[in-house]
Amino acid sequence: MQGIEKSFADLPVLRGVDFEVDAGSIFALLGSNGAGKTTLVKILSTLLTADAGHAVVHGVDVTEHPAEVRRAISLTGQFAAVDGVLTGRENLVLVARLRHLPDPGSVADDLLIRFGLADAAQRRVATYSGGMRRRLDIAMSLIGDPPIIFLDEPTTGLDPQARNEVWQTVQDLARGGTTVLLTTQYLDEAEHLADRIAILHRGTIIQNGTLAELKQLLPPGEVTYVEKQPSLEDVFLALVGPTAPDEGDHR
Template sequence: MKSSAIAVSGLRKTYGDKVVLDGIDFEVAAGSVFSMLGPNGAGKTTTVNVLATLATPDAGTVRVAGHDVATATKQVRAAIGVTGQFAAVDELLSGRENLQLMADLKRVRSGGRVVADLLERFDLVESADKMAATYSGGMRRKLDLAMTLVGRPRIIFLDEPTTGLDPRSRRTMWAIVRDLVAEGTTLFLTTQYLEEADQLADRIVVLDHGRLVAQGTPDELKRRLPGTHVRLRFTDRSALDAAARILPGAARDEQELILRVASDGESKSLRALLDRLDQHAVNAQEFSVHTPDLDDVFLALTGRPSTEAISQ
């Protein structure tokens, strides 16, 4: 069992009469990716602000890197890095100058070597001396994360790190995140892309109206929903009709000539299903197994589609 990088118990935060966080509890294992999902106004950004010492909790206990966020603010800030939704780079400075500025502010020893290493690690050497204003969106996000790493934080908060990036740049960022975790860094991720949480997160919590409505690994959350099924596609209506008679209860799609058959998706069940079709000389043109994804989980838990899952 990994030790806890973040431990939250009974966290409550209100603004006036509005309860933003209503007594939430969770732990983040050191050296893991932890993702918080939720629709607009769920309380995700407020949670990150409390963890990053930018907001004070009204009740509960919050420890980050072993320190209480209310009484050991300086120690918490020394252990964390925060990369926001929008790249916080100075466009009038070059990439190298942005990194050197952070090294100076953090009083990093051997700052020049640290800067050179980060430029190489993030594949920014060729553009290091160009103004950041000339960088693409993906390059700015990489530079922003590199600036966060100047102080070698043990815990990094990533608020929608790939928003607005093209698929190639997004996967580059995913690779960087995985490398950081392999080195022992803990990452707290908020994202509007459920595929991103599915790909990266070791554990996910779903926040809605200030309360945690679910938590677990991506697979655990998906297994909570029924709906795994085998999809069979046929070449003509007669084959579809014959299969429907053999498999009563299957859902039909007349236009696409598809049957959806409830299944646990295991090989034994698939073999039995195909054997039944074969016994009646019915051939499916193609078949595939479909399981609920995080979009289905999100919709089931919050009553809203995942396209609204923008950090708030």
Template sequence: MNAIEVKNVKKGFGKLEVLKDVTLTVQPGEIYTLLGENGAGKSTLINILTTLSQADAGAVKVMGLDPICDGKHVRRLISLNAQTMTLDENFTGEANLRLIAKLRGVADVDVAIKEMSQRLELSAFIQRKVNTYSGGMRRRLDIAMSLLGSPKLVFLDEPTTGVDPKNRLALWQLIREMRANGQTVFLTTQYLDEADALSDHIAFIHDGRIVKVGTPAEIKRQVTTTYSLKVAEVQRDEATNLLKNAAIAFTQRESEFELDEIAAKQGLPILLANGIQVQHFNLNETKLETVFLNLMQQEVNHANH
């Protein structure tokens, strides 16, 4: 059984089409990231999956259940950490956790609160009222509330937005631990490095449509592989002329050359055969940012035609 199945889902608000035809599948125990710009439809899809909204068309299954017909059962299996935090500012952090633990039917509330406080480094301020918390402290408490009761499927809607670098890395580690514990994580983010670092699968959503799906490695392999080659400074002009005379395409910055895979295979032997001292020859790591920008440009070009 898949953790999530979405097929041809559409959702609009009045004349505004937010989700235009979304299809995706999430396997149990994976981190699945929905990556897109503001307004692309990420939160709208999460609302549908978590029983807060209903699709206008298409089919949705969450843990094998229909979130509308079996909403009560679905809500027992999932947890949602939304962009808008649901903290009671007049309660202490502990009181907020205790309330959620009781609502979720946690067996030993005191033990669960202690463990979660330690896990998210909340212990130092857990007895203080939330209205004294910083933004990062609030986000960590809000996520702690989402994890009480060990839900099988956790929805994290841009959980690190506005979080400082230290706490952001701590939240990344927590998300990895959730996967290690067998939980499924459905993550939305605008951060390319976050998607690259955490995801088992990534779906790019743009203008209400999924435009690319795959593992980070699979997606990055679809971009042209390039190599960087650096020669000794005194041999820069000679190397440039050798590559030009062999009609090998390259880009150059001082004594460093960038070549695609075919050009690299042709050019490196020529340089070495002519006594050029190659100081390094490296495969350039494709960044997810490159893929994202390429995809967005393709979508713009398609829309203009």
């Protein structure tokens, strides 16, 4: 993607965003609320049109061929899009039928096993924990085997145990060859998961690199008794400042 810009009325949200994501990797887009993360994901997933710039997903221009892009991707938002009245298996079967896949039951059963939900397959989703609901949501988004998945702040509102469950799921996806673009405002999440991290601040990418490369932006820790290496939080706060104005979560 090159030079992506987007404004809402007189408010510029994206001011020329550039980055590339390697196939089969986890790429974290890290930024505070209002930085423009969700807007960028919506542009990449064809839900919004950029005012300027050029974006290609899976080798396809998002503006010229949006239908092809949608066939290659899946998007999971901040809140699990599951039906609490249905069972876990019924949710998966429903999506498989909507995608006109052969043998929806087998598709559902395979995903329930893959995501550790087989024992809860016949339970109503309303009885699931937050982590289970999120794992089911991600499983539903993988029906049809899209090569690219966008996860927009997937652990928002989850407790630490549920977050760890989602983290494991994301790592398993990448090991299986799925390309993951993850947006997050949690520094530890980006630090734990990502192969590369881009920091989005006030509508632009201010740094992009591996965790090791970002840590090198700060001087090494002072040695007293123990050498303290800079964390991703140290890097982030040094780049954007200790407080970032909350401009609202632009969508």
